Amino acid sequence: MANSAIITVDDDPAVSRAVARDVRRRYGDRYRVVRADSARPRWRRSARSS
16 A cells, blocks of 8 residues: 555644644555645645556
8 A cells, every 4th residue: 555645635734734643644654744724735745646
C-alpha cells in the first residue's frame, strides 16, 4: 500500500490540523495522510500524481 493515501478536508485550519493529526496517529503507519482546505483542488492534484 505504498501509494495509498487518506485525504482529510476541512475549511477551518484548526479543525483540519486536528483531524489530520488524529488520522495520522491511527493510520499513519499504513497510509500517507494529506490535508486540504478544499476538495476540488486536492482531488485534481491527487488524480494527476496517480
